[in-house]
Amino acid sequence: xxxxxxxxxxxxxxxxxxxxxxxxxxxxxxxxxxxxxxxxxxxxxxxxxxxxxxxxxxxxxxxxxxxxxxxxxxxxxxxxxxxxxxxxxxxxxxxxxxxxxxxxxxxxxxxxxxxx
Numbered sequence: 001x002x003x004x005x006x007x008x009x010x011x012x013x014x015x016x017x018x019x020x021x022x023x024x025x026x027x028x029x030x031x032x033x034x035x036x037x038x039x040x041x042x043x044x045x046x047x048x049x050x051x052x053x054x055x056x057x058x059x060x061x062x063x064x065x066x067x068x069x070x071x072x073x074x075x076x077x078x079x080x081x082x083x084x085x086x087x088x089x090x091x092x093x094x095x096x097x098x099x100x101x102x103x104x105x106x107x108x109x110x111x112x113x114x115x116x
Contacts (some may be wrong), residue, residue, distance in 0.1 A: 005111075008094035012061075016088025019068075023080065030088075033081070037089045044106060052101035059090045059100060 009031030020030045040058030044051030057063065068083020070076070093099075107114040 005094055009091045013088055013095060014090035016084055019077060020081075020084050020088070023077065023084075025081070029081070030085070034089055034092075035083045037086055041106075048105050049103045051106065052103050055106075056100045058086065058092060059098075061087055061090050064090060 015045075017030070021027065022096075033114050037058040040054040041051065043054030064086035066083070067079055070085065071079025071081070071083055094111065097109075097111055097114060099111030102108040
């Protein structure tokens with residue numbers, strides 16, 4: 001089952017790259033913006049609960065899709081880019097085993113404990 005989940009996340013990661021390629025932007029923009037969602041980890045400087053909340057906001061695929069669709073329908077390319085980057089980055093993280101976080105600490109995710 002774990003292999004199936006990884007393949008699914010890899011497929012979504014590739015879908016995000018494809019969606020970005022449809023925009024009239026260089027893929028250098030994609031590379032430059034790809035790790036921006038990790039700014040959500042800064043919440044861990046305050047405490048585990050704040051860190052988990054911020055991390056999960058910046059790595060929530062449903063929110064990413066909503067932002068991307070709003071950008072698409074309102075013709076706001078900036079929002080489209082944000083949605084695609086959030087979605088693709090989240091898929092990449094989950095492919096690597098980094099899931100949404102619990103309040104217990106950074107290594108406790110909905111995919112299991114990181115490192116196990």
